[in-house]
Amino acid sequence: MSEAVVAKRYAEALFQLGTEKSTLDNLKEEASVLQEVFARNKKILTFLTHPRVKSDKKNQIITEVFQGFSGDMVNTMKLLVERNRVELLPSIVDHFIDLSNEAKGISEATVYSVQALSGDEILKLEQTFAKRFQKKAIKLINKVDPSIIGGIKLRIGNTIYDGSISGKLKRIERSIVTANK
Template identity: 50%
Template structure:
């Protein structure tokens, strides 16, 4: 079965538990931290999937590493470990955050700009584009890309809104060349 489908099932179960126990904000923060641990430490996942290391030692490693996280998340990680699915943690985190955002009417967006955007500029982008997407707000991550020359390119899901100068120049060039 596809990792995305499996991750979505675990994420949905964790989301339901978080909703029932009113731990949504806490679990979202914790799962982002767990995701970061897995993303930044390839050797950690390698260790957890190493066949010669006993399951008990792997469980102890999870319990020790994630001692500060809430029990629903820690138990989910232990369950994934037992079922040999610990490698889906990044996908699970992504799916969980997506579910939380959907419940809140929030969308994740990436804004590419020639210079860092101010909080006011991010808020203005969020206000304008959230309405277009039918959301209440956007969480905007700003990535500085000097090749844009000026303006902003905004990616929300699989949609890209290109208001950059380099994008406009490319469109003009295509029109002139035909």
């Protein structure tokens, strides 16, 4: 069975547990923290997946480092240690957050701009695109990308809305090339 399928199954089980216990919002917050922890500190995942470190030591570290987390999240991490599946944790967390957002009608998107957008600009974009996609809300993550020259580019799922100057220039270039053939 592929690792993606296994990660989805663990995420679905955690989602189902959170739904049954009405702790989905809390678990989603913890999952977001885990996502950030693994993105910023690669050493923790290396430690948890290292074959020479005993499971007892890994579980002890999980208990100490994540002591403010719910029992369900900590037990999920310990279960992954026990089954030698800790390397799937970042993928499980990503799938879990997607499931939680989908259940609440929320989508996550990335907006690329030349400079960081203000909170007000992000809020207006979130409202505009939430209506367009018929979602309750859209959570935007702003990434600065000077290569777009100006305007914005928004990626939501597999869809990209390109309102950047560099995108417009590329479209003009393509139309000129196809017109000259």
